[in-house]
Amino acid sequence: MQLLPGxxxxxxxxxxxxxxxxxxxREVARRYGYVEYDGPVLESVELYKKKSGGELVGQLFDxxxxxxxHVAMRPEMTPTLARMVAARAKDFKKPLKWFCCPQFFRYxxxxxxxxxxxxxxxxxxxxxxxxxxxxxxxxxxxxxxxAFGFTARDFVVxxxxxxxxxxxxxxxxxxxxxxxxxxxxVDKAERTPPEKTNEALAKFGLPELTAxxxxxxxxxxxxxxxxxxxxxxxxxxxAEYVEIDYAIVRGLAYYTGxxxxxxxxxxxxxxxxxxxRYDRLLALMSDGRVDLPALGFGMGDIVLDNLISDTPxxxxxxxxxxxxxxxxxxxxxxxxxxxxPQALGLVQQLREGGLRVDFPLGPAKVGKQFQAAEQLGxxxxxxxxxxxxxxKVKHLATRTEELVPNTELAEWLRNRQKDI
RNA sequence: GUGACCGUAGCUCAAUGGUAGAGCUCCAGAUUGUGGUUCUGGCCGUUGCGGGUUCGAGUCCCGUCGGUCACCCCA
Numbered sequence: 001m002q003l004l005p006g007x008x009x010x011x012x013x014x015x016x017x018x019x020x021x022x023x024x025x026r027e028v029a030r031r032y033g034y035v036e037y038d039g040p041v042l043e044s045v046e047l048y049k050k051k052s053g054g055e056l057v058g059q060l061f062d063x064x065x066x067x068x069x070h071v072a073m074r075p076e077m078t079p080t081l082a083r084m085v086a087a088r089a090k091d092f093k094k095p096l097k098w099f100c101c102p103q104f105f106r107y108x109x110x111x112x113x114x115x116x117x118x119x120x121x122x123x124x125x126x127x128x129x130x131x132x133x134x135x136x137x138x139x140x141x142x143x144x145x146x147a148f149g150f151t152a153r154d155f156v157v158x159x160x161x162x163x164x165x166x167x168x169x170x171x172x173x174x175x176x177x178x179x180x181x182x183x184x185x186v187d188k189a190e191r192t193p194p195e196k197t198n199e200a201l202a203k204f205g206l207p208e209l210t211a212x213x214x215x216x217x218x219x220x221x222x223x224x225x226x227x228x229x230x231x232x233x234x235x236x237x238x239a240e241y242v243e244i245d246y247a248i249v250r251g252l253a254y255y256t257g258x259x260x261x262x263x264x265x266x267x268x269x270x271x272x273x274x275x276x277r278y279d280r281l282l283a284l285m286s287d288g289r290v291d292l293p294a295l296g297f298g299m300g301d302i303v304l305d306n307l308i309s310d311t312p313x314x315x316x317x318x319x320x321x322x323x324x325x326x327x328x329x330x331x332x333x334x335x336x337x338x339x340x341p342q343a344l345g346l347v348q349q350l351r352e353g354g355l356r357v358d359f360p361l362g363p364a365k366v367g368k369q370f371q372a373a374e375q376l377g378x379x380x381x382x383x384x385x386x387x388x389x390x391x392k393v394k395h396l397a398t399r400t401e402e403l404v405p406n407t408e409l410a411e412w413l414r415n416r417q418k419d420i
Numbered sequence: 421g422u423g424a425c426c427g428u429a430g431c432u433c434a435a436u437g438g439u440a441g442a443g444c445u446c447c448a449g450a451u452u453g454u455g456g457u458u459c460u461g462g463c464c465g466u467u468g469c470g471g472g473u474u475c476g477a478g479u480c481c482c483g484u485c486g487g488u489c490a491c492c493c494c495a
Contacts, residue, residue, distance in 0.1 A: 059493090370455040
């Protein structure tokens with residue numbers, strides 16, 4: 001049986017790397033005062049058809065369930081979050097700072113940085129309209145990446161604004177109802193020859209709207225209304241992580257104001273994270289009953305893991321974490337098989353004390369047992385045999401030994417807790 | 421979804437159309453109470469799958485499934 005395309009097995013190695021990412025996400029989110037939430041993996045397909053728009057709908061992992069409902073595996077969190085918040089908006093103090101680490105499913109052809117299943121950190125801030133919220137969210141994404149060992153040399157936040165593009169479009173005479181279509185053209189303008197862009201723009205019938213004027217605006221570094229965000233981040237000492245880049249527009253239909261994406265400086269990977277404002281989505285989801293400004297972003301595990309693996313400092317940090325997580329503290333060497341009952345008693349006692357303890361399940365040569373202790377990353381080996389009721393304690397790093405009576409062992413270990 | 425390239429042992433790869441191999445990993449022994457070395461031995465394949473051409477196919481042809489990359493887009 002083959003693995004389904006785009007899906008992953010998590011053997012212990014891969015599982016440890018995934019857990020490193022998940023636990024780092026959680027740790028940093030809590031530092032910023034976010035609380036974790038979650039929702040269902042399966043949603044009605046309608047939720048995404050109405051709200052996500054564009055590419056995502058074509059990538060839905062959808063099917064009809066046994067009750068005849070057309071359902072989809074979740075491809076993103078925002079519609080679910082919007083529904084949850086709209087349903088109980090009055091139960092929570094504003095602003096809400098919620099995060100989650102869900103697994104998403106998108107039916108697309110897999111390649112580097114893209115699978116049909118992935119984990120994505122999501123943080124959303126709901127109920128705050130000012131740009132201080134945008135800055136707070138961007139500060140979080142910067143600190144998340146710094147927590148993995150990345151620096152300003154490794155990544156950059158490219159900051160843009162749909163509002164700026166709306167104003168640009170209005171200046172040349174564009175109508176608001178054409179905005180979304182216009183954004184799609186802007187999104188592709190850098191990858192399209194100018195003649196093709198002009199062809200696409202012609203349908204709006206606006207003589208001032210040309211590929212040249214569009215590209216000129218796209219490449220301007222004028223912060224405009226984004227200036228307060230840059231000021232805020234400068235005050236935090238995070239200015240070097242952000243650049244103005246109006247080429248960022250984002251495909252999802254619900255974004256309204258500030259939008260941004262994070263890229264590696266080497267440009268070897270796809271976007272590491274992306275987000276922005278969706279001030280109208282909650283009103284849309286609740287038919288106007290709840291109207292709260294909102295913003296959020298996502299960061300996927302696959303691109304992130306690629307970049308960690310390709311960045312020495314980040315890789316070392318991850319590998320150290322993985323080794324620490326997996327190591328056992330103590331390995332019990334059973335030198336004489338007759339001493340197994342005493343050894344089992346010790347194992348149980350030490351485990352109840354919260355130590356990570358391992359031992360051989362069957363008769364094994366002492367040499368093999370020390371080899372196992374080494375491979376499991378144990379710091380101490382306790383040898384049980386002829387010395388009983390004494391236990392030989394060996395520091396595996398220094399290869400030094402000392403004899404401790406088994407009745408005093410718990411006390412002995414407690415006094416050396418820091419070293420274990 | 422479209423196009424290009426690629427599928428041989430758990431991994432990395434060999435094999436002018438002529439008997440499917442090596443290194444690493446794993447297991448065991450050398451070493452009966454002390455570790456990453458060394459040496460020896462062992463396990464491991466319907467050459468992704470199905471058809472065709474041929475006396476003979478891992479090798480050539482067709483299909484299919486999977487992978488990589490590009491387009492598309494983004495986590």
